[in-house]
Amino acid sequence: MWPGEATQSGGFETRGGERVSVVIPHFNDSSSLERAVESALAQTVAPHEIIVVDDASEPAHLDRARCLLRGVPGARLIERPSNSGPARCRNVGWEAATGELVAFLDSDDVWQREKTERQLQLLRERPELIAVSGAYGRLQTGEAMADLPARAAHRDVPTSHLLIRNSMATPTVLVRARARSRFPERVRFAEDHHLWLELSREGAIAWVEAPVAAGFKRPVGESGLSGHVWRMLASEFSIFERLRRAGVLTARQTMFAWAVLTLRGSRRLAKHYAHRATRAISKLRIPAPALPPAPQTARSARKRAPETDKR
Structure with missing residues (x-):
């Protein structure tokens, strides 16, 4: 087996x-x-x-x-x-x-x-x-993985x-x-x-x-749970601070990591909410607007006028 x-x-x-x-x-x-x-x-x-x-x-x-x-x-x-x-x-x-x-x-x-x-x-x-x-x-x-x-x-x-x-x-x-x-x-x-x-x-x-x-x-952020995205970002911020206190990262490295994470986090959140908005819009059933009647021209009025008895 x-x-x-x-x-x-x-x-x-x-x-x-x-x-x-x-x-x-x-x-x-x-x-x-x-x-x-x-x-x-x-x-x-x-x-x-x-x-x-x-x-x-x-x-x-x-x-x-x-x-x-x-x-x-x-x-x-x-x-x-x-x-x-x-x-x-x-x-x-x-x-x-x-x-x-x-x-x-x-x-x-x-x-x-x-x-x-x-x-x-x-x-x-x-x-x-x-x-x-x-x-x-x-x-x-x-689906199977491709060969290396x-x-x-x-x-x-x-x-x-x-x-x-x-x-x-x-x-x-x-x-x-x-x-x-x-x-x-x-x-x-x-x-x-x-x-x-x-x-x-x-x-x-x-x-x-x-x-x-x-x-x-699916990646975090596509499941509809915005709280996961926020908690992941908060966790990453705290990780860098914890590593700085432990002497693994310098203060300069920590500040650099925070700046990059802020930019990446903003992009991740924007992508997440755009995904949610797209899903919400797709579920809406908006009726098609009623079209106004076509304007009537003199020519079309003559064609539609009833024929009179010429006798």
């Missing part, structure tokens, strides 16, 4: 020595969890283990997750007693991982089948790298770039398990951005210039 070569310990063999642990947070999304697990198992370099951390899902979803993982070699399900958010789940999975590398995958996302192989190659060639990321795409239901180019270009992601924008979607990241930084658990929005900025101080980060992961959910 599942691809790969199982070992006696129940996991998969990973070529080259480094073992990859896959961490998947899950909350009431068992319908798409199987798709995510299958995309991890379909990698050209099989994972050492798959750790699904359930964040106190409803019993029906939890039972489905148990049934799904029961037949997967090397898979584990960690059941959280209470809901604590994806950051806590990822950290729990990270701490439980036994591989030298940790890859993150959300239950509603999928990987390109060569993602792990390409990123592993970069990490082996460049020991100074602490993490590797890549482009993130969006798919329609039933034979020679996908890559570039480094410096701290200065991360101050401008967060180009690293969590499902695209492969990080060395020995990294000291973790996801901030008290932050509900942009917690990944916080981690990437901290990781950039521990080592270099590379970015593959091709889609290595994709998702089926």
Whole structure:
């Protein structure tokens, strides 16, 4: 049923020595969890283990997750007693991982089948790298990811770039398990951005210039929940301030990040409200205006006049 070569310990063999642990947070999304697990198992370099951390899902979803993982070699399900958010789940999975590398995958996302192989190659060639990321795409239901180019270009992601924008979607990241930084658990929005900025101080980060992961959910702001947009912006502002106090960012870097975030936030909000206005207008049923009667000319009046009896 599942691809790969199982070992006696129940996991998969990973070529080259480094073992990859896959961490998947899950909350009431068992319908798409199987798709995510299958995309991890379909990698050209099989994972050492798959750790699904359930964040106190409803019993029906939890039972489905148990049934799904029961037949997967090397898979584990960690059941959280209470809901604590994806950051806590990822950290729990990270701490439980036994591989030298940790890859993150959300239950509603999928990987390109060569993602792990390409990123592993970069990490082996460049020991100074602490993490590797890549482009993130969006798919329609039933759509599959395209093949990676034979020679996908890559570039480094410096701290200065991360101050401008967060180009690293969590499902695209492969990080060395020995990294000291973790996801901030008290932050509900942009917690990944916080981690990437901290990781950039521990080592270099590379970015593959091709889609290595994709998702089926809509971006924040298109779901009709304006509160999510506001909370995400507020969270990003607080993240930069928290990193400044911790000495990760200088005061100048923080002010620069705030200025860029203000411009990007204004654009994001404008796009969000324009999307809402378009949807609202499309739902309105405005009757077509009644057209006034055409003006009557002398010629048309003669044509319409009744014929008289000439007898």
